[in-house]
Amino acid sequence: MAVLLVEAGTPLSDTPDDPPRLLGPAQIRTLAAEIGVRPTKTLGQNFVHDGNTVRRIVAESGVGPDDVVLEVGPGLGSLTLALLGAAGRVIAVEIDPVLAARLPATVEEFAPLQAPRFEVVTADALSVVRSDLPAAPTALVANLPYNVAVPVLLHLLAEIPTIATALVMVQAEVADRLAAGPGGRVYGVPSVKARYFGTVRRAGSVGRNVFWPEPKVESGLVRIDRTTTHSADPSVRNEVFRVIDAAFAQRRKTLRSALAGWAGSPVEAERRLRAAGIDPGLRGERLDVDGFVRLAATAHS
Structure with a gap:
């Protein structure tokens, strides 16, 4: 994909309404020094300092003026500023109180016209629910903390049904797992639950050199477009997820054996599998999400 290079401190676009200026390496380090922030592995902090990368993320997300974007882990504001150049409103959730406190001033400085459309919520994204937010998000766009990326993504998709699209940057290995299809070597719990x-x-790759500090791993972009194929009822979803967890707890076992605990016995597991039209001799890695949904439904039959 052709991507326009954006120099640090230059506008996100050529529109005449003073679009946001983007942060470069110098601005990132200056901001961090100003508030005494040293990126920590505990919070999975790696700050993007490349304007080209954040512009690319925004483009891949497809957000526009009608969107309310939820950003998780905005850090020093690199992606936040780029999002404000495209989205109608941006709500950032930041767990670090020091970073959260500084973010509004950064937005005021680099995106003064867009500042009224920005809000920050100081919270752990793993515990955020819709009522914690000032508006209903239509999109999730984030450079997720790599140590909790999958739990955060699944939690937010479950708790905030108004999120229609998600474009997240995660560790490349995690991106591969999320995007993997049935039968693949890395197909597993994240793959099925996301589906x-x-x-x-997969929506692309991101190199290490666009971060400060530079991580030891490559990164990848993953896009999820919500569908209404499967029930939004939490009790239904939780039962499906229980089956998924059981099926992959011991990957090398057949579903007949792996699901014995969930079903109560190997005999009952086989009965449910056959009722769902699934070969009991298959392994979990061969079953798509629709198969797991059918299987979960047999728990009540």
Whole structure:
């Protein structure tokens, strides 16, 4: 994909309404020094300092003026500023109180016209629910903390059904797992659970050199477009997820054996599998999300 290079401190676009200026390496380090922030592995903090990368993320997300974007882990504001150049409103959730406190001033400085459309919520994204937010998000766009990326993504998709699309940057290995299809070596729990909410695809790769500090791993972009194929009822979803967890707890076992605990016995597991039209001799890695949904439904039959 052709991407326009954006120099640090230059506008995101050529529109005449003073679009946001983007942060470069110098601005990132200056901001961090000003508030005494040293990126920590505990919070999975790696700050993007490349304007080209944040512009690319925004483009891949497809957000526009009608969107309310939820950003998780905005850090020093690199992606936040780029999002404000495209979206109608941006709500950032930041767990670090020091970073959260500084973010509004950064937005005021680099995106003064867009500042009224920005809000920050100081909270752990793993515990955020819709009522914690000032508006209903239509999109999730984030450079997720790599140590909790999958739990955060699944939690937000479950708790905030108004999120229609998600474009997240995660560790490359995690991106591969999320986007993997049945039968693949890395197909597993994240792959199936993500597909419960919608279609999932890889949306590109991101090198290490666009971060400060530079991580030891490559990164990848994953896009999820929500569908209404599967029930939004939490009790239904939780039962499906229980089956998924059981099926992959011991990957090398057949579903007949792996699901014995969930079903109560190997005999009952086989009965449910056959009722769902699934070969009991298959392994979990061969079953798509629709198969797991059918299987979960047999728990009540």
